[in-house]
Amino acid sequence: MIAPDIVTIPGGWFLMGYVQGQENEQPCHRVWVDRFGIGRFPVTNHEYIKFIEATRKQPAPFFLNPIFSDPEQPVVGVSWEDAVAYCAWLSEQKHVSFRLPTEAEWERAA
Numbered sequence: 001m002i003a004p005d006i007v008t009i010p011g012g013w014f015l016m017g018y019v020q021g022q023e024n025e026q027p028c029h030r031v032w033v034d035r036f037g038i039g040r041f042p043v044t045n046h047e048y049i050k051f052i053e054a055t056r057k058q059p060a061p062f063f064l065n066p067i068f069s070d071p072e073q074p075v076v077g078v079s080w081e082d083a084v085a086y087c088a089w090l091s092e093q094k095h096v097s098f099r100l101p102t103e104a105e106w107e108r109a110a
Contacts, residue, residue: 003094004047005040009033009109016107031104038101038109042074043086051086 017028045063049071052059060077062068068076078086080100087098101109 003096004043004090004098006037007040007109008035008037009105011035012108014108016104031108033102033104033108036101036105038105044072045069045075046071048075048078048086051089055085055089057082057085 011032011034013030013032015028016031018025019028045068048060048063051057052063060075060079060082062077063075083100087100091098
């Protein structure tokens with residue numbers, strides 16, 4: 001199993017939210033995040049199938065749909081619970097801690 005390609009995002013301040021966005025995106029405010037790592041690429045179907053086979057979890061709803069099933073495409077339709085379980089499984093396999101990014105980390109990385 002190949003380890004995910006991780007990019008280090010430096011800690012720092014950034015503006016989170018959007019002044020003219022939807023109500024749940026307001027107010028625009030300054031947020032600090034510590035340095036963190038995040039996967040350079042989304043988890044692919046090829047990577048996710050190893051988790052399904054090892055844990056006997058049910059595949060994501062669209063996993064077998066030909067439109068979404070190419071091995072090199074990102075896996076889609078995964079629940080939050082299954083994404084957390086994938087991170088725990090990957091952590092166990094790699095002996096390194098993996099987790100989902102926080103909302104602020106995701107926005108900082110984007």
